[in-house]
Amino acid sequence: MNAAIVITLLCSCLLHPTFGQDCPSRQEIHGSLKQVQKLLSAHEASYLQSLRNLKKKINLLQSSAGKQATRAINGTCPKLEAPINGRKLGKSHSVGHEVHVLCDPGYELVGTESRVCQESLSWSGQQPTCRDINECTSSPCLNGGTCVDEVNQFSCVCAKGWAGATCQSPVPTFFVTMTNTSAAISPATAAAAASTLPAATTGPFVRPSRCTIIQGTTHCTCEPGYTISGRDSNTCTDIDECELFHNGQAGKLCLHACVNTPGGYRCTCPAGYNVTRDGRSCKDIDECATRQNNCTKDQMCINTYGGFQCVRVDCPKIPNATYVKTSPMRCERNPCPLDNKACSQTPNSFSYHYLAVVSNLSAPRVMFRVSALRPIGETLRFSLLGGRQTRRHFTVQRSDRVTGQLMLVSPVQGPAMLEADVEMSELERRVQLGRYITKVTMYVSQYEF
Structure with missing residues (x-):
C-alpha cells in the first residue's frame, strides 16, 4: 500500500472515530506508522545516495573538461619546416591556427596549401612539396631547337641557321658581290x-x-x-639588321627593341627586365628575391613583371565583428557572443593573394582556386563579389564539390591592377554556417613577355 494512502487513512480515523469497526485500533495504527517511517527513511537514503553519485559524475566530467581545455589552450603542434624551394607563412603553432605554404618562382605546389593545428596537437593534411615546373613540356623551341629547362624559364639551343628566343628567326645571310x-x-x-x-x-x-x-x-x-x-x-x-628583319615573316630579331651596331645589332629590354642568354629575349628581374626593392619590414614584397609592389595586409574593420591576423596573408574573426546574430553573419576569415601576369594574357584561363579544407555543412557555394568592372574580366566556376575557381574571361591590356573577391559560403539545410572571403589582386604588366 502507498505510504501517502496509509497516512491519509490513519488521519481520517483519528479525526472521525465514528467510523467504528472500519478503523484499526490504536496499536495497529502505531505499527503502521512505524512501517511508513521505515519506508520514508529508505526512500530518503536512496535519494541521498543518488545525489552523491550524480555529484561524483559531475565532478569527473568537470575535471575531464578542464584538463582537455588546459591541453587545448597550452598545447602546440610540432614545428613545421618549409619545403625545399618554398617558404612557410604563419608562425603560430597553437590549436586552430593555420600555416600556409608558398613555392618559389618556377616551382609548383604538390599537396595542401594550408595546414591546421588540430585539437589532437597534430597538423591536418600531409607535408606539401614544391616541384620544379618543366617549361619544356610544351616543346616551345622551333625549327629543330633543343629546349633547356631552367628555374622559372627555359632557353633554346637553336639549330644552325636559326636564332631567337624560340629559334623562330633565320640567321641573316650576307652575300658577296x-x-x-x-x-x-x-x-x-x-x-x-x-x-x-x-x-x-x-x-x-x-x-x-x-x-x-x-x-x-x-x-x-x-x-x-x-x-x-x-x-x-x-x-x-x-647592314641595318634591325630594319631588314623588323617585320619579316620569320619574326623580329629582338623580342623588345633592336639597336643597330657596326657589323651587327644588339637587343635591349625595358626597365625591370634583363636580356636572356640568347641575346634576343627578355626575362623579368625578381626584385624581391634579389633585394632590389625598398619595402619596409611591415610590408611584403610582391614581384611583378617588370617591377614589384610593396603591400601591407591590414585586417578589415567591420561593424559587429573584430578580426585578428593569424598569418601574413590571413585574418580571422574573433568568436562572436551567443546572442550577437549580426556578428555571426559576418565573414569568418579574409585571405589575401597577389598574382603577376603579362599583358593580353589569353582567356578563358583559370587564375586561382579556392577549396574547403574540412567542410562542416552539406553544401558549399562559390560566388564572385564586386561590380561591373570585376565581372567584365572574371567569373567563378565550380571545379568539384569542394573547389571553386576564379576564371579570367577576357584579356587585359597592361599596365593595370585588377581585384576580385571570391566568397565561399558553407550551408546546412539552407542555413548559413560560415562565410570565407578570398581577395585576389592581379598586377598586369605593360608588355606581353
Missing part, C-alpha cells in the same frame, strides 16, 4: 691592279672591301654585317 672589270690579263698585271685599287672611305658603318683579281675578274667581299653598296665595289656599308 662580284664586279667584272676587264678581260683576262696576266698574273703580274693582276697583282699590280690589286695593289693599286683606290682606298675606300672608312668609319664605324663603312669598311673597305677585300678585292682580288683572278683571271681578269675582280672579286670583292665584305666583313660579316656589311655589304657592297651601289657601283663602288671598294666600299662596304653596314
Whole structure:
C-alpha cells in the first residue's frame, strides 16, 4: 500500500472515530506508522545516495573538461619546416591556427596549401612539396631547337641557321658581290691592279672591301654585317639588321627593341627586365628575391613583371565583428557572443593573394582556386563579389564539390591592377554556417613577355 494512502487513512480515523469497526485500533495504527517511517527513511537514503553519485559524475566530467581545455589552450603542434624551394607563412603553432605554404618562382605546389593545428596537437593534411615546373613540356623551341629547362624559364639551343628566343628567326645571310672589270690579263698585271685599287672611305658603318683579281675578274667581299653598296665595289656599308628583319615573316630579331651596331645589332629590354642568354629575349628581374626593392619590414614584397609592389595586409574593420591576423596573408574573426546574430553573419576569415601576369594574357584561363579544407555543412557555394568592372574580366566556376575557381574571361591590356573577391559560403539545410572571403589582386604588366 502507498505510504501517502496509509497516512491519509490513519488521519481520517483519528479525526472521525465514528467510523467504528472500519478503523484499526490504536496499536495497529502505531505499527503502521512505524512501517511508513521505515519506508520514508529508505526512500530518503536512496535519494541521498543518488545525489552523491550524480555529484561524483559531475565532478569527473568537470575535471575531464578542464584538463582537455588546459591541453587545448597550452598545447602546440610540432614545428613545421618549409619545403625545399618554398617558404612557410604563419608562425603560430597553437590549436586552430593555420600555416600556409608558398613555392618559389618556377616551382609548383604538390599537396595542401594550408595546414591546421588540430585539437589532437597534430597538423591536418600531409607535408606539401614544391616541384620544379618543366617549361619544356610544351616543346616551345622551333625549327629543330633543343629546349633547356631552367628555374622559372627555359632557353633554346637553336639549330644552325636559326636564332631567337624560340629559334623562330633565320640567321641573316650576307652575300658577296662580284664586279667584272676587264678581260683576262696576266698574273703580274693582276697583282699590280690589286695593289693599286683606290682606298675606300672608312668609319664605324663603312669598311673597305677585300678585292682580288683572278683571271681578269675582280672579286670583292665584305666583313660579316656589311655589304657592297651601289657601283663602288671598294666600299662596304653596314647592314641595318634591325630594319631588314623588323617585320619579316620569320619574326623580329629582338623580342623588345633592336639597336643597330657596326657589323651587327644588339637587343635591349625595358626597365625591370634583363636580356636572356640568347641575346634576343627578355626575362623579368625578381626584385624581391634579389633585394632590389625598398619595402619596409611591415610590408611584403610582391614581384611583378617588370617591377614589384610593396603591400601591407591590414585586417578589415567591420561593424559587429573584430578580426585578428593569424598569418601574413590571413585574418580571422574573433568568436562572436551567443546572442550577437549580426556578428555571426559576418565573414569568418579574409585571405589575401597577389598574382603577376603579362599583358593580353589569353582567356578563358583559370587564375586561382579556392577549396574547403574540412567542410562542416552539406553544401558549399562559390560566388564572385564586386561590380561591373570585376565581372567584365572574371567569373567563378565550380571545379568539384569542394573547389571553386576564379576564371579570367577576357584579356587585359597592361599596365593595370585588377581585384576580385571570391566568397565561399558553407550551408546546412539552407542555413548559413560560415562565410570565407578570398581577395585576389592581379598586377598586369605593360608588355606581353
